[in-house]
Amino acid sequence: MINVSIIGATGYTGSELMRLLVNHPEVTLKHLTARKLAGQKISHTFPFLTSFLKDKCFVTLDIEQIKQDSDVVFICLPHGHAMTLAKELGEDIKIIDLGADFRIEDSDTYEAFYKLPQTAPDLLAKAVYGLTEYHREAIKGAQLIANPGCFVTNALLALSPLVESNLIDSESIIIDSKSGISGAGRSANVDNLLSEAGNNFKAYNPLQHRHIPEIEQELSRFGQTVQIQFTPHLLPTERGIYSTIYVQPRSNISEEALRQLYKDKYAEEAFVHLLDPEQLPTTKAVRGSNHCHIQVKVDQRTGRIIIFSVIDNLVKGASGQAIQNMNVMLGLDESLGLSQSGVMP
Ligand SMILES: NC(=O)C1=CN([C@@H]2O[C@H](COP(=O)(O)OP(=O)(O)OC[C@H]3O[C@@H](n4cnc5c(N)ncnc54)[C@H](OP(=O)(O)O)[C@@H]3O)[C@@H](O)[C@H]2O)C=CC1
Numbered sequence: 001m002i003n004v005s006i007i008g009a010t011g012y013t014g015s016e017l018m019r020l021l022v023n024h025p026e027v028t029l030k031h032l033t034a035r036k037l038a039g040q041k042i043s044h045t046f047p048f049l050t051s052f053l054k055d056k057c058f059v060t061l062d063i064e065q066i067k068q069d070s071d072v073v074f075i076c077l078p079h080g081h082a083m084t085l086a087k088e089l090g091e092d093i094k095i096i097d098l099g100a101d102f103r104i105e106d107s108d109t110y111e112a113f114y115k116l117p118q119t120a121p122d123l124l125a126k127a128v129y130g131l132t133e134y135h136r137e138a139i140k141g142a143q144l145i146a147n148p149g150c151f152v153t154n155a156l157l158a159l160s161p162l163v164e165s166n167l168i169d170s171e172s173i174i175i176d177s178k179s180g181i182s183g184a185g186r187s188a189n190v191d192n193l194l195s196e197a198g199n200n201f202k203a204y205n206p207l208q209h210r211h212i213p214e215i216e217q218e219l220s221r222f223g224q225t226v227q228i229q230f231t232p233h234l235l236p237t238e239r240g241i242y243s244t245i246y247v248q249p250r251s252n253i254s255e256e257a258l259r260q261l262y263k264d265k266y267a268e269e270a271f272v273h274l275l276d277p278e279q280l281p282t283t284k285a286v287r288g289s290n291h292c293h294i295q296v297k298v299d300q301r302t303g304r305i306i307i308f309s310v311i312d313n314l315v316k317g318a319s320g321q322a323i324q325n326m327n328v329m330l331g332l333d334e335s336l337g338l339s340q341s342g343v344m345p
C-alpha cells in the first residue's frame with residue numbers, strides 16, 4: 001500500500017483528497033494535518049467521511065513523523081508555505097503541491113503576482129508542472145509536482161490543441177471564466193457568504209488575476225509567445241468552472257477539421273472529452289468527477305472559434321488531478337480512485 005499524508009486537510013482541497021482517496025485501492029491515509037482542529041475527529045468536520053475514516057483524527061504537523069511514515073505528501077496550504085515545507089520534507093518523498101509555489105518558472109513574475117518571495121529556486125527548477133495530459137512523461141520521473149490552478153487547467157485543456165497546432169493568432173485569445181465559490185477555499189471571507197454571493201454574479205480581479213501568467217507560460221511552451229485576455233467571474237454555486245473562450249484562427253478552418261483536431265488529441269485520454277456537436281458542457285455533468293467536457297464551434301459570420309470547457313474546480317482543477325499525477329508518478333493506472341461520474345441533479 002502507498003502511505004499518503006495531507007498537509008492542510010481541513011480545507012476544501014484537503015477534504016476532497018480524502019473523499020477521493022478513501023476509495024483508492026492502493027492508498028492508506030496516514031497523517032492528516034490541521035492547526036486548530038488537531039486532535040478532533042475528521043468525521044465531525046467532514047461527516048461525509050464518517051463510515052470511511054471512523055475515529056481518525058486530524059494531527060498537528062510533524063515533519064519528521066510525516067517523513068518517516070509517508071510515500072506521498074499532498075500540500076494543500078495557501079501559497080507561500082510549500083516552498084519551506086518541500087525543503088523540510090527532503091528528496092526521498094514524493095510531493096504534490098496544490099498551491100502555486102512551483103508553478104511559475106520566472107521568479108520575478110511569481111513575486112509580482114503573488115506578492116510573496118520565491119525562496120526555493122533550486123526546487124522550482126526541478127519541479128514538474130502537473131497538467132497530466134501534457135506532461136505525463138516528465139511526471140513519471142518527478143519527485144515534486146506543481147499541480148496547476150483550476151482556471152488554468154480548464155483553459156489549457158481547451159486551448160492547447162489549437163496553440164500546439166499553430167492554428168490561431170496567439171494574441172487573440174479571450175477567456176471568459178466562471179467559478180463556483182469553493183474555488184476561494186474554506187476560510188471565512190465575507191465576500192463568500194450566502195447573503196453576499198448567493199443570487200449574485202460578478203467579475204473579479206480583471207487584468208491582474210494570478211492565473212494569467214500561468215496560462216501564458218504554459219501556452220507559450222508550444223513555441224509562440226501567447227498573450228491572453230482573462231476575466232474570472234464568481235458563480236453562486238458551490239463547484240464548477242465554465243470557460244467560454246474566443247480565438248481568431250490564422251486562416252479559415254471548418255468545424256469538421258476543428259472537431260477532428262480535438263478528437264485526435266484526446267482520443268486516448270480518460271478524462272478529457274469532446275462532446276457531440278449538438279451538446280454544450282454543463283457544470284453538473286462533471287460535478288464531483290475528474291472529467292473535462294469540451295465543445296468547439298466555428299462562427300461562420302465572424303470566422304472566430306469558440307471553445308466551451310467545464311471541470312469541477314476541486315477535482316480536475318485540484319485534488320483529482322493531484323491524484324492522477326500521483327498515480328502517474330507511482331506507475332499506477334492513472335484512473336485509480338477517480339472513477340466517479342458527475343452528479344446530476
Ligand atoms: N479551492 C480550489 O478550488 C483550489 C485551490 N487550490 C489551491 O490549493 C491550496 C489549498 O486550497 P483550499 O483547500 O481551497 O484552501 P482552504 O482555505 O479551504 O484550506 C486551507 C488549508 O490551509 C491551512 N492553513 C491556512 N493558513 C495556514 C497557515 N498559515 N499555516 C498552516 N496552515 C494553514 C488550513 O488549515 P487550518 O484548519 O489549520 O486553518 C486549511 O487546511 C491553495 O494554495 C489554493 O490556492 C488549487 C486549485 C483549486
Ligand SMILES: CC(=O)N[C@@H](CCC(=O)OP(=O)(O)O)C(=O)O
Pocket residue numbers: 098099100148149150151179180181182183184185210211232234
Ligand atoms: C473562486 C476563486 O476565488 N477562485 C480562486 C482560484 C482557485 C485556484 O485555482 O487556486 P490557486 O490559487 O491555487 O491557483 C481565485 O480566483 O483565486
